[in-house]
Amino acid sequence: MKRGEMVFIKEDTICMCCNFKEIFYVVLAIHFFDFRIRAASAFKGSSALGAGVLHASRSLHTSQQSLAPLPPLPEKGGKVRYGLIPEEFFQFLYPKTGVTGPYMLGTGLLTYLLSKEIYVINHETVAAASIGIIIIYGIKKYGPSVAAFIDKLNEEKVAKAQEVKDTAMKCLDQAVQNEKKEQWRVDGRHMLFDAKRNNVAMLLEINFRERLHMVTNEVKKRLDYQIDVQNLKKRMEQEHMINWVEKNVVRSITPQQEKESIAKCISDLKILAKATQARATV
């Protein structure tokens, strides 16, 4: 191994074979980058900007106690400076080197890479520079508007979901209120039972009076019958007696008596006629 050459990092071992101070910083830098490269290159960058992706990475119900409702997504991601270097790196170096530390580190690193031609300037550099300029220009110019557009899309999705949730909440609230109202109505059940009891009492009364009425009618009918029977009996006895008396009387008048009575009547009539005649001439 030549002096100054570095063994690139395998796993997490740091093998240093030279003692330049800047090499130490470079190794640290590469250590950080390597960690990120390892993690980043392990999977393809499978997500777009924004939070429209399935939350497969947040722990599903792996533990007994599930955090329901899920905690909301963080507002902003980890801060990244110049779009490439996370802010934590700057904070990590701040206590020892102040604000310019990482920039000096970057300058030293660049100088080292260029001078030792670990980064070779060839046609690709020109291509990369041109593309880099265009990309940065595009992002600076159109970044905010694209971000606003995507945010609007997200807002619409969230608003729809929120609407569904609000409707459901309202329905449930309504159901709860209805339930409470029903419970309040239950308190009036004694009035309901009183009314029912009144109804039943009235029916019983009606029935009782109907039967009373019927009983009276029947008894009256029976008594009327008895009266009629008695009247009939009396009448029949009377008539029978009269008939029998007449018949006996008529039978008792013998022909003899009849002739005598007729002769008497005729003589009486003659006398009467004579009397009247006499009175008339006088």
Next chain:
Amino acid sequence: MADKPVTIAQKRLLDVKLAELPTWMTSCDFTPNGILSAMRRGHDRYYNKYINVKKGGIGGISMLLAGYVILSYIWEYDHIKHDRWRKYH
């Protein structure tokens, strides 16, 4: 600042002291399952920090792309070596 004794295996790499490094290395889980779970954990950390947020920035994917660029440069270095301007540095 040792509030409670944490075993070496559970410490994260940045908290491991240099002297404990070999112990830490041996206590790593190098089974396929372990490697897969380590990759899954790394992915989750990155994803939840930079991408799975309400207003993600350019940093989320740009860091991944930059990492890809650097990695592909490293893989191609043996080929790019021949474009060097000077033989001796």
